[in-house]
Structure formats: structure tokens, C-alpha cells
Amino acid sequence: MVVNERTGEQVEFVVDTPELLQMDVTWTRPGHRSLRHRHPGMEERWTIVEGRAAFEIDGVIVDAREGTTVVAPIDRPHVAWNPTEGAVRLRIEMRPALRWAEFTRRFFAGEDPAALLEEYADEVVLAPLEA
Numbered sequence: 001m002v003v004n005e006r007t008g009e010q011v012e013f014v015v016d017t018p019e020l021l022q023m024d025v026t027w028t029r030p031g032h033r034s035l036r037h038r039h040p041g042m043e044e045r046w047t048i049v050e051g052r053a054a055f056e057i058d059g060v061i062v063d064a065r066e067g068t069t070v071v072a073p074i075d076r077p078h079v080a081w082n083p084t085e086g087a088v089r090l091r092i093e094m095r096p097a098l099r100w101a102e103f104t105r106r107f108f109a110g111e112d113p114a115a116l117l118e119e120y121a122d123e124v125v126l127a128p129l130e131a
Helices: 100-108 113-119
Strands: 010-016 021-027 043-050 052-057 060-065 069-072 078-081 088-095
Touching: 010 100, 021 100, 043 052, 043 060, 052 069, 052 088, 060 069, 100 113
Parallel strands: none
Antiparallel strands: 010 021, 021 088, 043 069, 043 088, 052 060, 052 078
């Protein structure tokens, strides 16, 4: 398991093959929100295991409860967050896996986010709101 000391987010890598990266994730920080981003070569899929999570994909807000699966298709801008006062447990899948596990480990270890974004541009790109 890897832990992001800045956010408290916890990730356990369950399956790590070229085709699929499957992670059990806990968002421990209420209200924590990812930056708006997209994955140029990967689909991201979240299944809520415990609690409630919220997502914005292509401008559409989804409030997801336990048992719900939400998908961000390849290259679609999205944001994910914990809208509750408690922890949220999720199963997250990346297809294909590319180098997402490596990126996550390095990001959680505190490496420079700007340098990582440049190095892992096939995996993740920031996606500011369009004017």
C-alpha cells in the first residue's frame, strides 16, 4: 500500500498488468478534490465500495453512492472528490494501465508534480476549464 502524506489518500495495487491496473483506494480527507485532468491513453473507472463520491466528467456532475460505477472515457476531462465528512472507499481501474502505478507511487512519494506531469504526459494532462 502507498499513502499520500499530503492528502492521506491510500492506494493498494490489486492487479497490475499492461491491460489493467486495479486499485483499492481510500479517500480519507473530506472535501478533497482532484485537479481537473484527462488521461490521453486510458479509461478511468471508479466503483464506490463504501461511502459516497462525486465526479464531474465533461461538465456533467455525478453523485455516486455505494455500488455505483462511474467511467471517464479515454481523454475526457474529469474531476473526482469526496463530498462527505467521512472516508470513501473505491475500486479504481485504469485501462490500459500504461505507467499509472509508477506515476502514483512517485507522486505519493512527493516528487515534483510539474516534472511528473511532463514525464507522464501519455498518462495524465491537466485540463483547465475552457473559456
